[in-house]
Amino acid sequence: MSTEQGQRAIRCLVAKVGLDGHDRGAHVIARAFRDAGFEVIYSGLHKSPDEIVQASVQEDVDVLGISILSGAHDTLVPKIIDGLEEYGALEDTLVIVGGIVPEEDREELYEMGVAEIFGPGSSMEETIEFVREHVPRDR
């Protein structure tokens, strides 16, 4: 509680992009993150990549979790990554993807800068643990 110590919390944006309207998973993860003590900003449904970039930059989040179940990850994720890069925000934002991403598409996303992909069956604990371990510390 000492003022010198500071009060740091992990900030996350849980984002839904594109036309996909399945937000059950996003809600569940948002709540799990909150219960883990994170500060969670939820984007709401049907956001464009630009909006997600705007929100990530303005909110200065440590973690951007993109939930995609539509299969459009190969077009939407690159747009977000490029946008983050444009604002110089990519290097210290941990980008993770949740949803359905076929095995053959994964390598490309990793190369682009996605830190991890959580498919169906991933546990909350696993995801939270990953965030805690990989969140950029030096801010």
Added chain:
Amino acid sequence: MSGDESLIDELLAGEHRALARVITKIENRSPGHRELVSRLHDHTGRAQVVGITGSPGAGKSTLVDKMAATYRERGETVGVIAIDPSSPYTGGAVLGDRIRMASNVGDMDVFFRSMSARGSLGGLSTSTTDAVKALDAFGKDRIIVETVGAGQNEVDIVRMADTVAVLVPPGSGDDVQMLKAGILEIADVFVVNKADLDGADRTVKELREMVHMRDASPMAGHHGAGPSGIDDGEDGDEERQPPIVETVAKTGEGVDELLAVLADHAEWLEATGERDARARQRYADEIRTLLRADSAALVEEELEARGGLEEYVDAVVARETDPYSVADEILAPVAEAVRERREAREN
């Protein structure tokens, strides 16, 4: 250090990322944030700051969204700080106000930042004040601070705005009743949002009655016992009655009128010298808050150096001493040092 220096330069040069990062440092109370805010101060004082408060579900976020969009149509830049409560147990929070910002999508000239009511009492109002300074120094023309109006903490936050708008949803008289406890006094403007709903007229009427009651009460008024007129002919006299505006945030109805009323209030502040008076008051409050926090931190430091409170508590439990004596003992050297210095100055 030099990293922070360039961060300020980037902020002043209009880089959004730098602004976002400075606010993070302010929120985290990171090492060096004091120097950052100190450097910002010189560049502040230009923005018009509006505080918006009201009960949960009153439509604050939706209204703020529409206000921001209207300011943008007029070519003004906008900063928004939306404060949400956090869990006292985990510290976690879902900051949901951003979802409502649908009208300002992709417009970087609306800088929207969610903040959680993190940490201790008083800390939040300092963080918010500092974050507003960052937006002001960045060059935002309009700054809106939005918070749930639930208690003293929130009242402290909106108090640092030039103009405070209190949102009241139509419905039972209970809402208006609740306002009496502290929130009524801080309103410069009342907004009855969702004015298309049943009961809006009644709420407006109740508010009007209450505003009059406030003026009639001997406790009321910042200007002592000056008896004020009963009707809303507010021109000329220093006693000002908060106007009541009806809006439907969802459709944007009444938003132009609200902005006009806010502009009127800004003019009134300027014309009466109230703006300067409030600014002085705010700075005085700010200094006091910092002094309290800093002296508390100094005491913490001293406690730590003494190995914590445990032994003192043991002694108190054993009736060897008592809490007052312990406090005196710990604080004695501080008090001594302060008094010594003061005497040295005076001689």
